[in-house]
Amino acid sequence: MSHAVAEETSTVYAVVAEFDTPEKLMSAAESARKAGFKKMDAYSPFPIHGLSEAIGFKDVKVPFLCFAGGLTGALFGYTLQYYVHVFDYPMNVGGKPLVSLPSMIPVTYEATILFAGLTAFFSMIALNRLPQPYHSIFNTPGFERATQDRFFLAIESADAHFDAEKVKRFLQDHEPIRVSEVEP
Amino acid sequence: MANKETLNNVLITGENSYASVEDSIGRLILKPQLHQRGWWIFFFIGLAGTGLLGVSITWLVYQGVGIWGNNQPVSWAFDIVNFVWWIGIGHAGTLISAILLLFKQQWRNSINRFAEAMTIFAVMCAGLYPLLHTGRPWVAIFWLFPYPNIMGMWPQFRSALEWDVFAVSTYFTISLVFWFMGLIPDFATMRDRSRNTFGKIAFAILSLGWRGSNQHWHRYEQANMLLAGLSTPLVLSVHTIVSYDFAISTVIGWNVTVFPPYFVAGAVFAGFAMVMNFLIPVRAYYGLKDLVTIRHIDWMCKILLATGMIVFYGYILEVFYGFYSGNVFETALTKDWRFNGPYSGYYWALILCNGIIPQIFWIPKMRQNLLVVWLVSFVVGIGMWLERFVIIPISLTNNYLPASNKMYYPTMWDFMMFGGTIGFFIFLMMLFLRFLPAINIFEMKDLLHKVINDESKVEPTVEAMNSKMNPTPSKEEVPA
Secondary structure (H helix, E strand, C coil): CCHHHHHHHCCCCEEEEEECCHHHHHHHHHHHHHCCCCCEEEECCCCCCCHHHHHCCCCCHHHHHHHHHHHHHHHHHHHHHHHHHHHHCCCCCCCCCCCCHHHHHHHHHHHHHHHHHHHHHHHHHHHCCCCCCCCHHHHCCCHHHHHCCCEEEEEECCCCCCCHHHHHHHHHCCCCCEEEEECC | CCCECCCCCCCCCCCCCHHHHHHHHHHHHHCHHHCCHHHHHHHHHHHHHHHHHHHHHHHHHHHCHHHCCCCCCCCCCHHHHHHHHHHHHHHHHHHHHHHHHHCCCHHHHHCHHHHHHHHHHHHHHHHHHHHHHCCCHHHHHHHHCCCCCCCCCCCCCCCHHHHHHHHHHHHHHHHHHHHHHHHHHHHHHHHHHCCCHHHHHHHHHHCCCCCCEHHHHHHHHHHHHHHHHHHHHHHHHHHHHHHHHHHCCCCCCCCCCCHHHHHHHHHHHHHHHHHHHHHHHHHHHCCCCCCCCHHHHHHHHHHHHHHHHHHHHHHHHHHHHHHHCCCHHHHHHHHHHHHCCCCHHHHHHHHHHHHHHHHHHHCHHHHCEHHHHHHHHHHHHHHHHHHHHHHHHHHHHCCCCHHHCCCCCCCHHHHHHHHHHHHHHHHHHHHHHHHCCCCCHHHHHHHHHHHHCCCCCCCCCHHHHHCCCCCCCCCCCCCC
16 A cells, blocks of 8 residues: 555544444444445444344354364374374284274364364454454544443444545434544 | 352342443452452462472372372272363363353353363363373373374374373363453453553453454354354263273273263263352352352252262162173172272262262252352262272272282372362462453353343243242443
């Protein structure tokens, strides 16, 4: 991004409204989506069910990645044992077959869970872009209460319909405690 | 101390707002003056125990496993008894955090963090025993973990002991990840509330820059449900595999098909007892009675009763197998080494502790009497230790070749190491209470939100309607 462009577009990161109940946040988010805003996000101290639908945020990457991780784990667990017992270290114990499936289940099973669980965690972290020590939203006045007892809705300047004054007026209609412009 | 509290009908009692819920949990970290003499006493007991553990491990590594009372044929004794006991205690944490989450049991919210911490610390204590039982853990790595080594050797994957390595290490890893993930939003809360620089920096680093955005929560909830779904079969498999260490062998008294379900139930039984042993004093000492209510205790007692009866059924079946199998060695074990003989006292104490005493929880009044609940939980903890003692060394003393029957006597070092792990556990729990949010803050706020909107009324039971109900919390919103 060139310097000149940055000056032009980044004087405001977002217009942020602060609410005192999750219900007010929810209705504001709902009408913002209906008004055609796309680039927005809500901030709350606890997960609010239905908020993703209200904002229009859909994402199913984590479950699919987790499934792929589990599959990889199962394959890894099984092939590891197969490789060890058939190719690299074949050991004849009482004439039993080298591949005895029932005895290979526990390790395959545990490897599946280990890989799937770690994938679920790390894909959640990575897709949320964590760890991220700095983010523009932290410039919002009173934002430390977003993890305590206040609920925030940010309509970002990256949105195609963004006009700071109009957005402010729009958010004022939803009984916010305050509405502020936030610098990047 | 009031031992009796009336049964409540909501999961958060008293007048609470988001801020007050957060404050009653967060102040344990932010206000050191809350941790008074009681905390310091247990902290030093824990510290002393940790020292004892250090001494006994050092001497063990220097001298070898000969300092323990293990002999032939009793090659598994205190080390494996304690391993199974500790790992069982851990299981309650996963049950509360995973299985109850899948069943949408909202009452778990106020105890899950605590129980998960217990899981992790208990698995740490458990893991020490089999590792040290190998004698020289640093050279045991190549047959414990599969990695390409210069000797060209691999572990034996057909052995139940190798399954154990995979089960326990997976269990520890997944529990730790699950626990840490739940802590991230709470770390963010503590970051924003903390007033001193050190706390702010430490919590900021731990929170990974969490900002409570809807996208964060969306993916967090997905990952949380997935981890719960994965932990549920995991926790069942871990104790099943631990029981395979015994059940797939041909040792008298071990080769029983009822072992896996009965071990899993026993684990939950011991774990819930340990949760109550810690939680009852903690909620009284730190004034968390609004969040961990008598209703929670009542339900935990019911789980204790249910799992206790499964365990008791297991004991009865063992006796049945002993006689019905027609195997003279099995019959002799049951008759001469359990019902009678030098160890019979332990066997009957086990039946008393795990089979008879918990039946007191059929009486509703007893489930609400905190002193009774605490004492019964303590007895159950002892009973579950005795169960493993009865299964492991007692079965081994009685061999197929009567000439090699041999009594087992633990040494001082066996007891010191056991005491040491208990101390280490207490030590870690005290640090946990001091430095980490002991109750899940954001889930309690979510629960309070539902209580305010009247969604999470406890189903009215006959018993609840008969008893005095607490007034419902005020519908007032957060104070400005």
